[in-house]
Amino acid sequence: xxxxxxxxxxxxxxxxxxxxxxxxxxxxxxxxxxxxxxxxxxxxxxxxxxxxxxxxxxxxxxxxxxxxxxxxxxxxxxxxxxxxxxxxxxxxxxxxxxxxxxxxxxxxxxxxxxxxxxxxxxxxxxxxxxxxxxxxxxxxxxxxxxxxxxxxxxxxxxxxxxxxxxxxxxxxxxxxxxxxxxxxxxxxxxxxxxxxxxxxxxxxxxxxxxxxxxxxxxxxxxxxxxxxxxxxxxxxxxxxxxxxxxxxxxxxxxxxxxxxxxxxxxxxxxxxxxxxxxxxxxxxxxxxxxxxxxxxxxxxxxxxxxxxxxxxxxxxxxxxxxxxxxxxxxxxxxx
Amino acid sequence: xxxxxxxxxxxxxxxxxxxxxxxxxxxxxxxxxxxxxxxxxxxxxxxxxxxxxxxxxxxxxxxxxxxxxxxxxxxxxxxxxxxxxxxxxxxxxxxxxxxxxxxxxxxxxxxxxxxxxxxxxxxxxxxxxxxxxxxxxxxxxxxxxxxxxxxxxxxxxxxxxxxxxxxxxxxxxxxxxxxxxxxxxxxxxxxxxxxxxxxxxxxxxxxxxxxxxxxxxxxxxxxxxxxxxxxxxxxxxxxxxxxxxxxxxxxxx
Ligand SMILES: [Fe+2]
Ligand SMILES: [Fe+2]
Ligand SMILES: [Fe+2]
Numbered sequence: 001x002x003x004x005x006x007x008x009x010x011x012x013x014x015x016x017x018x019x020x021x022x023x024x025x026x027x028x029x030x031x032x033x034x035x036x037x038x039x040x041x042x043x044x045x046x047x048x049x050x051x052x053x054x055x056x057x058x059x060x061x062x063x064x065x066x067x068x069x070x071x072x073x074x075x076x077x078x079x080x081x082x083x084x085x086x087x088x089x090x091x092x093x094x095x096x097x098x099x100x101x102x103x104x105x106x107x108x109x110x111x112x113x114x115x116x117x118x119x120x121x122x123x124x125x126x127x128x129x130x131x132x133x134x135x136x137x138x139x140x141x142x143x144x145x146x147x148x149x150x151x152x153x154x155x156x157x158x159x160x161x162x163x164x165x166x167x168x169x170x171x172x173x174x175x176x177x178x179x180x181x182x183x184x185x186x187x188x189x190x191x192x193x194x195x196x197x198x199x200x201x202x203x204x205x206x207x208x209x210x211x212x213x214x215x216x217x218x219x220x221x222x223x224x225x226x227x228x229x230x231x232x233x234x235x236x237x238x239x240x241x242x243x244x245x246x247x248x249x250x251x252x253x254x255x256x257x258x259x260x261x262x263x264x265x266x267x268x269x270x271x272x273x274x275x276x277x278x279x280x281x282x283x284x285x286x287x288x289x290x291x292x293x294x295x296x297x298x299x300x301x302x303x304x305x306x307x308x309x310x311x312x313x314x315x316x317x318x319x320x321x322x323x324x325x326x327x328x329x330x331x332x333x334x335x
Numbered sequence: 336x337x338x339x340x341x342x343x344x345x346x347x348x349x350x351x352x353x354x355x356x357x358x359x360x361x362x363x364x365x366x367x368x369x370x371x372x373x374x375x376x377x378x379x380x381x382x383x384x385x386x387x388x389x390x391x392x393x394x395x396x397x398x399x400x401x402x403x404x405x406x407x408x409x410x411x412x413x414x415x416x417x418x419x420x421x422x423x424x425x426x427x428x429x430x431x432x433x434x435x436x437x438x439x440x441x442x443x444x445x446x447x448x449x450x451x452x453x454x455x456x457x458x459x460x461x462x463x464x465x466x467x468x469x470x471x472x473x474x475x476x477x478x479x480x481x482x483x484x485x486x487x488x489x490x491x492x493x494x495x496x497x498x499x500x501x502x503x504x505x506x507x508x509x510x511x512x513x514x515x516x517x518x519x520x521x522x523x524x525x526x527x528x529x530x531x532x533x534x535x536x537x538x539x540x541x542x543x544x545x546x547x548x549x550x551x552x553x554x555x556x557x558x559x560x561x562x563x564x565x566x567x568x569x570x571x572x573x574x575x576x577x578x579x580x581x582x583x584x585x586x587x588x
Contacts, residue, residue: 066370073364080579080588081405082354082388085361086381092364093377100370138579138588196586304365312368314493315429318486325485 002064002128002152003057004219004291034235039165042108050234053227054164055109057236059116062102063127065095066120067301071135072144080138087184088141094177101174105166121306129287130217132295133210139192139202143210145185147252151217153178154248158238186255193259200260207256208264215279216287218245224284249277341517343397344417345524346458347407348514348560350390351418353465354408355569356439357383358576359426368429375475379436382468389461409580413570420559421504423566427497430483430490434497437476438538442508443469445534449525458523477541484545491546498542499550506555509534514561 019027026045033040040046069092076092079085103113119125130148135141156178159171192199219225219241231237239247249268256263267280290298360380367373391404421439426432447469450462480498483490511519511527518524542549558564579588 069373070365076361076364077358077575078578080409082384082391082408083405084588086384086388089361089364089377089381089384093374093381096370096374096377100374103370191588195588196583198583199586308366308368311366312372312429314487314489315368315483318483318490321490322482322486 002155002217003060004126004129004217004287031233034163034233037161037163037235039168040163041165049230050236051109053231053234053236054167055106055111058102058106058109058167059111059119060126060128062099062106062116063120063125064131065099065102067127067131067305068148069095069099070301070304071131071133071297072141074135075138075141078138079141084188091145091181091184094181098174098177101170105170108166117309121302121309123293123302126291128217129290129295130213131301132290132298133213134297136209137202137206139189139199139206140210142185142188142192142203143206145181146189146255147185147207147210147214148217149178149181149185150252151214151248153182154244154251155218158244161235161238163235189259193261203259204261207261211264212283212286213290215245215249215282216284216290218242218248220284220287221282245282246276249279253277338517338521339397339399341514342455342523343394344514345518346390346394346397348417348419349458350387350394350404350407351416352422352439352443352560353383353390354387355416355418355572356422356436357381357387358572359422359424360432360436363426363432379472379475382465382472386461386465386468389464393457393461405580409577413565413573414562416565416569416573417560417562418569419504419507420556420566421501421508423559423568423572424501424504425568427500428493429479430493430497431500433476433479433483434494434501436472437480437541438498438501438505439508440469440472440476441534441537442505442530444473444537445530446525449530453524454522473537480541480547481545484542484547494545495547498547502550502552503555506552507557507559510555510557512561 027047030040030044030046030050033044040050072088072092072095076085076088079088103116106116107113116125120127130151135144153175156171156175160168160175162168162171189203192203222228222240222242225241228237228240232240253263253268265280267278269278271278289295293299357380360376360383363376364380365373367376387408388404391407395402395404395407419439421435421442424431424435426435444466447462447466451459451466453459453462480494483494485491509527509531515524515527519526539549556564559566
């Protein structure tokens with residue numbers, strides 16, 4: 001979901017080199033700990049692949065929080081009431097906090113936030129495809145809270161039990177706030193659903209545009225997902241993409257009905273034998289296209305992040321220069 | 336004007352200042368120079384929107400015509416707004432954003448600091464809550480004024496320019512008109528001129544530490560808080576702020 005990019009086969013990834021006896025012993029001990037549900041902490045030994053996978057996953061998650069602020073930020077100056085404006089501001093502030101918190105978790109694996117952020121700006125890092133779609137009307141803000149944060153929760157609740165301690169702990173805190181966002185999003189949708197024909201039209205239109213992209217958040221189907229098996233073995237992942245997608249659809253369809261909304265999928269139907277909703281094929285060609293850079297807003301999102309970073313350069317340089325001056329002054333005072 | 340009308344006008348000014356400054360800060364979402372600042376700006380914007388809600392709700396009650404915070408924020412046009420010229424100024428570069436926040440928050444710190452003792456109980460309560468917030472705003476923006484002033488050559492030049500550009504709008508804040516005078520006479524609001532020395536002291540101390548020059552006090556425009564001559568910016572701020580309520584009047588959101 002926020003880390004769909006993980007499921008793509010990374011370019012130039014080589015098969016694991018043959019392991020030394022010592023390495024094999026360490027790895028076996030590592031896997032035993034995982035199997036016994038003992039958390040891995042930053043100073044513990046871990047296989048390189050585990051570290052690499054986590055860095056990629058956590059940084060993609062962090063980038064998603066940071067880029068995810070932009071589509072919602074697009075409406076903060078135009079929120080229709082002061083209460084809604086305050087809620088939206090608080091939510092966006094939370095998302096920035098999630099980003100910071102996740103970058104810190106990632107730094108425990110031996111990378112710096114600056115490196116990670118530079119990778120994002122250089123277009124070398126992925127973030128969730130969902131944030132490459134535009135927010136066209138106020139209803140989009142409700143749909144994002146309800147469905148995008150909703151999908152995030154579906155994915156992140158199991159991550160609270162992720163084998164890597166710092167990530168699991170970050171998730172516990174983040175999930176609390178995400179469920180708050182989801183409830184507020186649903187409440188916003190409800191207000192529109194109970195409103196005028198124009199408001200209901202906005203809401204239905206937003207659902208029509210966001211439905212499939214939201215289902216894409218869980219990543220490609222299991223049969224095409226590259227990392228699932230290994231990540232499950234390492235207990236970074238507890239459910240497969242398709243399992244989570246199904247859980248999400250099952251949870252959300254009744255909520256949509258309560259809002260009087262029609263889900264834009266002619267194949268959507270309750271299947272009493274499976275005890276789940278059947279649903280149509282996600283337009284995967286669109287998913288692959290957006291994730292590779294050709295979505296409606298990929299360029300715009302990156303351009304804003306790059307421009308903000310460039311325009312802020314003199315500010316960051318000044319802060320560093322000032323800190324340095326201060327340090328020298330304090331030193332000479334102490335001398 | 337009756338006392339109630341004057342009080343309405345006075346509380347409206349407090350609300351409009353908070354609202355427009357908050358709205359200006361909302362424009363910056365996603366444009367901060369670093370992540371921590373992204374959070375700080377959203378947080379400060381949220382504080383000001385929160386203050387606007389408290390003041391405007393109260394103003395609506397004083398008026399007694401059934402207008403709530405949203406009707407006041409979203410359905411008045413430029414002529415009926417009562418915000419200082421300072422808060423209407425554009426965000427500019429980060430130096431301008433911080434200089435405006437600093438000069439205005441330092442004013443609010445004095446103003447709210449006085450209002451906690453206002454004879455008007457509600458105003459005193461709102462001021463007490465808001466005072467804690469603006470103290471943080473003064474600290475946060477003041478630190479940036481210092482960092483940028485005493486940072487690099489470029490940042491010094493930009494901050495000096497920002498302070499000079501915005502200094503022009505400090506005069507209005509301390510120039511009392513009939514409304515301010517009436518409120519001062521009732522013990523509801525402060526004698527604005529009496530707030531100035533403490534503000535000046537604070538601002539001058541920060542400028543000194545920032546190695547910046549204090550601009551001279553020349554002619555300074557007025558007309559924002561009494562609505563006699565707003566800036567051209569205000570109409571644009573409102574057209575964005577009020578878009579949905581104007582496009583779909585009378586709906587619940
Ligand atoms: Fe988040
Ligand atoms: Fe999120
Ligand atoms: Fe969220």
